[in-house]
Amino acid sequence: MSSSGPRTSVSPSGRSWRNRRLDPDRSLGLRLTLASAAAFLVLVPFALLAVLVVGAWPPLHDLDAAVTDSLHRFAADHPVWVxxxxxxTHLASPGPLRVAALVVVVWLWRRGARRLALWVVTTMVVGGALGAVLKLLVGRDRxxxxxxxxxxxxxxxxSGHALNATLAAGVLLLVFLPFTRGRPAARVALWTAAVLLVGVTCLSRVALGVHWASDVLAxxxxxxxxxxxxxxxxxxxxERVGLPAGRATVDGVAPELTDPHA
Incomplete structure (x- = not known):
């Protein structure tokens, strides 16, 4: 007669935090972990750049100075360009961009997408506040x-202009991407508008000599x-309330937004 010992099983709640976070069967934890990791990885080069700026690293200073001098010489000879x-730079300054974001918030609120409207407000406010605090902490002269x-x-x-342009471009993309579903030309146009908003705004701040190139990159x-x-x-x-979720860079953060009755 043979007997086997009692079988033991490990409940999901008894698994390690790491295993729960990386479990493909627990999509909520996995998605949150990957998104948090992505945000952290973006912050790493920002933090490194801040350290180099605070430490006045000579190669970075020399590169900033070379870019600024080159663009300033061009601007001095081309008043129309200036x-x-x-x-x-005035149209894409933080004030007008926040007004534009407020218009989107009102539109979303009236459409019934109130949590999405709050996400837009949170993104713009948190980003703007972080930028203001970091300016004071770093204290870099123009x-x-x-x-x-x-x-x-x-x-x-x-750069506050670069920061707010990036925030506005992110809001533009993630809110309106659902409306480009099945319309490749519209999707390309939306991405192009977002990239131009950020790119030209960054260029304008350095071209006018009011920011270093590393400021706008940061x-x-x-x-x-x-x-x-x-x-x-x-x-x-x-996901917690059972709403559909797709790929943010393809479907936006609210894929059902195209249905006003959703």
């Missing part, structure tokens, strides 16, 4: 040019990290 850059074509007040790192990195983090939190809530 006027175009000034118009763009470029000092002998014959400046533009002036700006306050500290330089990270603003973009911080903006991407904030959008990734808030989008991850929003998608986590959606």
């Amino acid at each position: 006027r175009v850059m000034k118009v763009w 470029p000092e040019l002998l014959d400046p074509v533009a002036r700006a007040a306050g500290y330089s790192f990270p 603003g973009c990195l911080l903006g991407v990290a904030v959008v990734a983090a808030t989008a991850a939190a929003f998608r986590t809530w959606r």
Whole structure:
């Protein structure tokens, strides 16, 4: 007569935190873990850049100075270019972008997508607040040019214009991507608009001599990290209440937004 010992099983609640977070059968934990990791990985180069700026690393300073000097010489010889850059930098400044975000919030609220509207507000507010705090902590001075074509007040790192343009571009993409489903041309146009918003805004700040190139790069990195983090939190809530979730960069954060009765 043979006997076997009692079988033991490990309940999901008894598994390690690491195993639960990486379990493909527990999609909520896996998605949140991957999104959090992505946000962290974006913050790593931002943190490294901040350390190099605070430490006044000579190669970074020399590169910033070379880019600024080159663009300033071009601007000094091309007044029309300066006027175009000034118009763009005013239109894409934090104030107008926040007003545009508020318009989107009101539209979403009236459409019944109130949690999505709150996500937009949270993304813009958290990102803007982080940028303001980091400017004070780093305390980097703006470029000092002998014959400046533009002036700006306050500290330089990270660029508030680049940060808010990235936040606005992220909101633009993740809110309106559902409306491009099955429309490749519209999807390309939306992505192009988002990239141009960020790219030209960054260029304008350096071209006008009011920011170093590393300032605008830092603003973009911080903006991407904030959008990734808030989008991850929003998608986590959606999964908990049983709402559909697709790929954020393809379907946006609310794929059902195209159905006003959803």
